[in-house]
């Protein structure tokens with residue numbers, strides 16, 4: 431029987447440290463979250479980010495734009511924040527409405543304030559081993575693995591999912607720690623055979639309770655990035671926690687696993703950015 435990785439507790443501890451750090455700074459780190467439209471899930475996430483930012487003592491602004499806003503207007507808002515010295519981090523909440531090209535909007539964020547790490551400049555830096563801003567979810571997962579003393583050197587790490595915001599950067603960060611990394615996806619033949627090789631398994635596919643005990647090597651560490659709604663409206667992960675924890679050594683829950691760490695890394699990168707110019 432494995433143990434829980436308590437992402438909520440680790441996030442709380444790190445946030446306390448950040449609050450103390452911010453209180454000592456000569457300037458207040460500023461974060462703006464730009465949200466377009468009324469997507470209820472996005473509203474919840476953005477509220478969480480705002481509450482956390484305030485708790486830590488950041489200057490936090492949520493810029494709410496109507497669903498009908500044009501791409502040009504949104505880019506204009508982003509450009510204004512690029513120029514505004516009160517803000518050290520800019521995040522445009524995804525997904526954006528269909529009439530807006532997400533790539534164009536992400537390109538408009540100045541790479542220096544791109545605390546999501548989604549700008550192609552930061553993506554290029556990550557994949558070529560240069561210091562830059564890192565996507566918050568994979569970054570938070572690395573912090574969790576470190577906090578729980580999970581050895582990566584030479585180990586088999588398997589990532590399920592190949593998105594630009596989780597799967598691909600996750601694989602790169604694991605590779606940087608000298609893991610032997612495999613990325614799997616919807617076309618992978620015999621997924622359980624591949625995931626059963628994993629000493630560390632990171633799952634980000636967006637299918638509720640898809641990963642079962644049969645996918646797990648005994649003693650593996652399992653990280654669940656999934657955020658799905660069950661038929662009853664409950665938030666559930668991509669991993670069938672109750673049966674997987676019987677086989678694994680460590681498993682993250684949903685909620686209170688990866689989610690709180692994602693938000694914590696957003697705060698960390700905003701503070702680090704503010705420090706650079708302080």
Ligand SMILES: Nc1nc(=O)c2c([nH]1)NC[C@@H]1CN(c3ccc(C(=O)N[C@@H](CCC(=O)O)C(=O)O)cc3)C=[N+]21
Pocket residue numbers: 474475478521522523524525546566657665684685686687688689690692693
């Ligand atoms: N530009 C951009 N950057 C993002 O980082 C981004 C985004 N767009 N779009 C949506 C996803 C999703 N995401 C979450 C962050 C924290 C929780 C979180 O804290 N979840 C809590 C519970 C939340 C609940 O109860 O609904 C938990 O897991 O314990 C969830 C989801 C960030 N995202």
